[in-house]
Amino acid sequence: MSRHPLFLPLILVGGLVFGFGLGFSHMARPEVVIDFLLFDDFGLLFVMFGGSIVAGIAFWTLPKLRGSAPLTGRPYGRRLKSFDRNVLIGGSIFGVGWGLSGICPGAAYASLGIGNWPILYAIGGMFIGAYAQGVWRSREADAAAAAAPGDD
Amino acid sequence: MIDAAVADLLGAGTMEAAFPNGVSRYAIGGLFVGLGTVLIYIGTGITAGASTFLESTLSYVSGQSRFKQYRPSRDWRVVFTLGIVGGAAIYALIYQGDPWSLAGSGWTTEVSPWRLFVGGILVGIGTRVGKGCTSGHGICGVGSVSRTSLVGVATFLVVAIVTANLVSALGVGL
Numbered sequence: 530m531s532r533h534p535l536f537l538p539l540i541l542v543g544g545l546v547f548g549f550g551l552g553f554s555h556m557a558r559p560e561v562v563i564d565f566l567l568f569d570d571f572g573l574l575f576v577m578f579g580g581s582i583v584a585g586i587a588f589w590t591l592p593k594l595r596g597s598a599p600l601t602g603r604p605y606g607r608r609l610k611s612f613d614r615n616v617l618i619g620g621s622i623f624g625v626g627w628g629l630s631g632i633c634p635g636a637a638y639a640s641l642g643i644g645n646w647p648i649l650y651a652i653g654g655m656f657i658g659a660y661a662q663g664v665w666r667s668r669e670a671d672a673a674a675a676a677a678p679g680d681d
Numbered sequence: 682m683i684d685a686a687v688a689d690l691l692g693a694g695t696m697e698a699a700f701p702n703g704v705s706r707y708a709i710g711g712l713f714v715g716l717g718t719v720l721i722y723i724g725t726g727i728t729a730g731a732s733t734f735l736e737s738t739l740s741y742v743s744g745q746s747r748f749k750q751y752r753p754s755r756d757w758r759v760v761f762t763l764g765i766v767g768g769a770a771i772y773a774l775i776y777q778g779d780p781w782s783l784a785g786s787g788w789t790t791e792v793s794p795w796r797l798f799v800g801g802i803l804v805g806i807g808t809r810v811g812k813g814c815t816s817g818h819g820i821c822g823v824g825s826v827s828r829t830s831l832v833g834v835a836t837f838l839v840v841a842i843v844t845a846n847l848v849s850a851l852g853v854g855l
Contacts, residue, residue: 544764
C-alpha cells in the first residue's frame with residue numbers, strides 16, 4: 530500500500546506547529562512545569578485546556594463533515610482507549626517521573642530543539658524506561674502465548 | 682490583550698498570584714499545540730501522541746515482540762518528532778536569538794541531571810504502560826472526552842503534584 534505523497538510532509542508541518550507551540554508555551558522548560566506542580570504558576574492549565582479544546586473542536590466537527598481523511602482514507606474518529614488497571618499504574622509511574630523531572634515526552638523533544646542539551650538525560654531515560662517495560666511485557670506476552678494450547 | 686481580559690475577570694491580585702507570568706504565552710502556545718494536532722488529524726485521521734515514538738523507534742533496533750506493533754508507524758513518528766524539535770528551534774530562533782550558541786540567549790535547564798534521568802526513566806515506563814502521555818491523553822484524549830484519558834490525566838496530574846511537593850518539602854534542590 531503506497532502512501533499519499535503529502536502524508537509525510539503534513540506530519541512534518543503538524544510537528545513543526547506542535548513543537549513551536551510547546552516552545553512558545555514554555556512547557557519545554559522543566560522549571561515551568563515544576564512551578565506549575567508546586568502551585569506557583571497555574572499558566573500550564575491554559576496549554577492543556579487550550580490545546581485539547583482546539584483538538585476537541587476538530588474531533589467533533591470533522592466526522593460530521595466527511596467520512597474519512599483525504600491522505601489516508603482513515604475514518605475520522607476520536608481517541609478512545611480501553612480502560613484497565615494499566616491506565617492507573619502507568620499514570621502513577623508517569624506522574625512520579627513528571628513531578629521529579631518536570632518533563633514529558635513531547636516537551637522533551639521541543640526542549641532539545643530550543644538547545645536545552647541537558648534534556649538528553651531525560652530523553653535517554655525515557656528510552657531506557659520504554660525499553661524496560663517493552664522487555665517485561667514482551668516476556669509476559671510470549672509466556673502467555675506459549676502457555677495457550679494449540680496456538681500455532 | 683489576553684492578560685488584560687483575564688486580569689479583569691480575576692482581579693489584579695489573583696492574577697498576580699495565580700499567573701505571575703501572565704497567561705498569553707500559555708494560551709497562545711496551547712493553541713499552536715492544538716493546531717498542530719488538528720493539521721495532522723484533518724489530513725490523516727490520526728490522533729498523534731508524542732510518547733509512542735519511544736517504542737516505535739526502539740523497534741528499529743530491538744526485536745522484542747512488544748515493539749513489533751509499532752513498525753508500520755515508526756517512520757512517520759520519527760518525522761513527527763523531528764518536526765517538534767524543528768518547530769521549537771524555529772521558536773527559539775525567532776524569540777531567543779541563537780539557541781546553539783552557548784553564550785547566547787538560549788537557556789539550559791537548572792534541574793539536575795539525576796532528576797531528569799531518573800524522572801525520564803519513570804516517564805518512559807509510565808507513559809507506555811499507561812497508554813499515553815500529556816499529548817496523547819492530555820490533548821487528544823481530553824479533546825475526545827475519553828473517559829480513559831480523563832482518568833489517566835487526573836492520575837498523573839495528582840501524582841505529579843504530590844511528588845513535586847514532596848521532593849520540594851524534603852528540601853531537594855532542583
